Each structure stands twice: as structure tokens, then as C-alpha cells.
Amino acid sequence: MKTVQDAFNTFKQTLAPIYDAHEAEAITALVLSELTGYSKAKLKAFPETMLTDEQADKLTLILDQLKAGQPVQYILGHTEFYGLTFEVNPDVLIPRPETEELVSWIIESVENPAINILDIGTGSGCIAITLKHELKTATVSAIDISTGALETAKKNAANNQVDIQFIQADILAHANIRVDEKLDIIVSNPPYVTETDKLQMHINVTNFEPHTALFVPEKDPLLFYNAIADFAIKSLKSNGLLFFEINESYGKQTINMLKDKLFINIELKKDMSDRDRMIKCGLGGY
Structure with a gap:
């Protein structure tokens, strides 16, 4: 997951067995907004934005928790x-x-x-x-x-x-x-x-x-x-x-x-x- 778009694609594919496409997109936007500090509108407008290695690592950890069914609100706190x-x-x-x-x-x-x-x-x-x-x-x-x-x-x-x-x-x-x-x-x-x-x-x-x-x-x-x-x-x-x-x-x-x-x-x-x-x-x- 090197860019914002990569993150959206990976989350959508990985979470497909648990969430529908709309829910998966909303969860991804929420997580990315939290990690990058960007608004959801900015994430959508600039999907090619590069993620840092630290952000990509955190996204992988969060995705693992989401795959296990943990609610995103509990993950973010x-x-x-x-x-x-x-x-x-x-x-x-x-x-x-x-x-x-x-x-x-x-x-x-x-x-x-x-x-x-x-x-x-x-x-x-x-x-x-x-x-x-x-x-x-x-x-x-x-x-x-x-x-x-x-x-x-x-x-x-x-x-x-x-x-x-x-x-x-x-x-x-x-x-x-x-x-x-x-x-x-x-x-x-x-x-x-x-x-x-x-x-x-x-x-x-x-x-x-x-x-x-x-x-x-x-x-x-x-x-x-x-x-x-x-x-x-x-x-x-x-x-x-x-x-x-x-x-x-x-x-x-x-x-x-x-x-x-x-x-x-x-x-x-x-x-x-x-x-x-x-x-x-x-x-x-x-």
C-alpha cells in the first residue's frame, strides 16, 4: 500500500467477505483520514498521494484487526x-x-x-x-x-x-x-x-x-x-x-x-x- 488509492483497493478486496463495497470504502476513508490528517474529500481528490512507510505499516495492522471483525471505532478508540x-x-x-x-x-x-x-x-x-x-x-x-x-x-x-x-x-x-x-x-x-x-x-x-x-x-x-x-x-x-x-x-x-x-x-x-x-x-x- 504505497498510495491512498492502493489502500482503498486493498481494503476493498480484503474486507469483501465482511463488508459490502460501500461500507469498506467508508471504513477505509475513516482510517486513512485518521492516519494522514487529510479530510475524506482530500483523500478522494488526490488518490495518488503517497503514504509513508509508517502509515503503510499501521494500515496493515488495522486491516488485520478489521479482517478479524473488530469494529473500526474500537480500533481507532x-x-x-x-x-x-x-x-x-x-x-x-x-x-x-x-x-x-x-x-x-x-x-x-x-x-x-x-x-x-x-x-x-x-x-x-x-x-x-x-x-x-x-x-x-x-x-x-x-x-x-x-x-x-x-x-x-x-x-x-x-x-x-x-x-x-x-x-x-x-x-x-x-x-x-x-x-x-x-x-x-x-x-x-x-x-x-x-x-x-x-x-x-x-x-x-x-x-x-x-x-x-x-x-x-x-x-x-x-x-x-x-x-x-x-x-x-x-x-x-x-x-x-x-x-x-x-x-x-x-x-x-x-x-x-x-x-x-x-x-x-x-x-x-x-x-x-x-x-x-x-x-x-x-x-x-x-
């Missing part, structure tokens, strides 16, 4: 979410574009920005940190069961210069969780992948991303949604809102569960891929 940079590692899920849509929906729904928000299962902290960055007068806290995830989230909060209260807790044992004051918004992107879903997933997710943040029992796919909804009943203000990212296969079941718990104004929203992906609802009947 960071990713972008909502225009902010987040450190990522195998302790946390890699933030997804559809979660950006959830964050946008929350921001659009806020009338008074001086509100109290809790993010449950924060992982890298991408939801909580972005909300605090965009809603500067909000008070934002975040829960996760994982020590490693919380350490990563704290670093990301510091790097993005926002103040978040992080709490280590298991939402499935929510009876032990107390909030200082009632919440305006609870948001969660909890584990929702079943064993059936796993069969259709890419190895760069199933072999590398944290299983505790991904998978739920086949017989109880709404395990976390039930627990979070029960926690929301006792922790939200009377006009508070609950937001979920959901498994597209369980939209109807999630809505029925929320109706059974007397939540109101339940909205199901599709993501950019036209999949049922997020829910907003209010507290009612309490």
Missing part, C-alpha cells in the same frame, strides 16, 4: 455522535445513528430547558452528554451497572466539558434506586437483542461489543423495558416523559406493556431506515 467525539472501547456499545434520532426527538420535545433528565444504561454516555451539551440548563444524571462503562462515560463527559452525575446501579433492582427529586425526562436505550436477532447480526457486534449491554432472554425480551417503566412510574413528575429506543420487532408489545401500566400519549416513531425504533410516552393515571 473513538467515534462521532451528534457532532461530538466519544471515546469507545469494548466496555461500551458503539453509538448508532438511530440513537442520534432519539436524542433529536427529546430535544424537540423539551419546552423548558431547565429540566431534570435521567439516562438509564448510559454506556459511553452519548445520550446524557449530548443532551447536557445541547440543553445547557438541564440537570442530567446517568445510570449504568458496568464500572468500565461508567469510567468511559466520565472521561467522555470531561472531554466534552459537561457536568453529569454518574451512578452505578442495576435498573433491574430499581427498588434500591432513589432520585433526589422527581424527573422531567427518563430516557433509555436498554439491552433488547434476542438470541434470534443475534443470528442475523454482524460478527463485529456479536463478537466484540459488550453482551450485557446488548442481549436479553428470548423468553423475556421486554425485561428492561418493564423495569424502567416501573421505575418511571415512581420517579417521573406528573407531566414527565419517558423515551425508549426499542427493538423493531417488539414495537406493538412495548406499546401494550406501557398501556397496561397506564402510560398515556404513546408515540411510536420510525428511524431513518423506516424501522420502528423509538417510543415517547407520558405518565398517566397515577
Whole structure:
């Protein structure tokens, strides 16, 4: 790999069994941009640009990791979410574009920005940190069961210069969780992948991303949604809102569960891929 074009060709050919041509090109551009400091536009405009021996050696090492299925975000150690940079590692899920849509929906729904928000299962902290960055007068806290995830989230909060209260807790044992004051918004992107879903997933997710943040029992796919909804009943203000990212296969079941718990104004929203992906609802009947 002596030139930028050589790198694109080699990556495309080597990664063909794992990624389609479009994905392979996007990954190559991301890696080359990181190593050379050039923008993706410049890489495309000047494909004959020579690579140094050091850059070529690093590209070979990265290609070996990619061939093994390791996500490029873990290899580089960071990713972008909502225009902010987040450190990522195998302790946390890699933030997804559809979660950006959830964050946008929350921001659009806020009338008074001086509100109290809790993010449950924060992982890298991408939801909580972005909300605090965009809603500067909000008070934002975040829960996760994982020590490693919380350490990563704290670093990301510091790097993005926002103040978040992080709490280590298991939402499935929510009876032990107390909030200082009632919440305006609870948001969660909890584990929702079943064993059936796993069969259709890419190895760069199933072999590398944290299983505790991904998978739920086949017989109880709404395990976390039930627990979070029960926690929301006792922790939200009377006009508070609950937001979920959901498994597209369980939209109807999630809505029925929320109706059974007397939540109101339940909205199901599709993501950019036209999949049922997020829910907003209010507290009612309490």
C-alpha cells in the first residue's frame, strides 16, 4: 500500500467477505483520514498521494484487526455522535445513528430547558452528554451497572466539558434506586437483542461489543423495558416523559406493556431506515 488509492483497493478486496463495497470504502476513508490528517474529500481528490512507510505499516495492522471483525471505532478508540467525539472501547456499545434520532426527538420535545433528565444504561454516555451539551440548563444524571462503562462515560463527559452525575446501579433492582427529586425526562436505550436477532447480526457486534449491554432472554425480551417503566412510574413528575429506543420487532408489545401500566400519549416513531425504533410516552393515571 504505497498510495491512498492502493489502500482503498486493498481494503476493498480484503474486507469483501465482511463488508459490502460501500461500507469498506467508508471504513477505509475513516482510517486513512485518521492516519494522514487529510479530510475524506482530500483523500478522494488526490488518490495518488503517497503514504509513508509508517502509515503503510499501521494500515496493515488495522486491516488485520478489521479482517478479524473488530469494529473500526474500537480500533481507532473513538467515534462521532451528534457532532461530538466519544471515546469507545469494548466496555461500551458503539453509538448508532438511530440513537442520534432519539436524542433529536427529546430535544424537540423539551419546552423548558431547565429540566431534570435521567439516562438509564448510559454506556459511553452519548445520550446524557449530548443532551447536557445541547440543553445547557438541564440537570442530567446517568445510570449504568458496568464500572468500565461508567469510567468511559466520565472521561467522555470531561472531554466534552459537561457536568453529569454518574451512578452505578442495576435498573433491574430499581427498588434500591432513589432520585433526589422527581424527573422531567427518563430516557433509555436498554439491552433488547434476542438470541434470534443475534443470528442475523454482524460478527463485529456479536463478537466484540459488550453482551450485557446488548442481549436479553428470548423468553423475556421486554425485561428492561418493564423495569424502567416501573421505575418511571415512581420517579417521573406528573407531566414527565419517558423515551425508549426499542427493538423493531417488539414495537406493538412495548406499546401494550406501557398501556397496561397506564402510560398515556404513546408515540411510536420510525428511524431513518423506516424501522420502528423509538417510543415517547407520558405518565398517566397515577
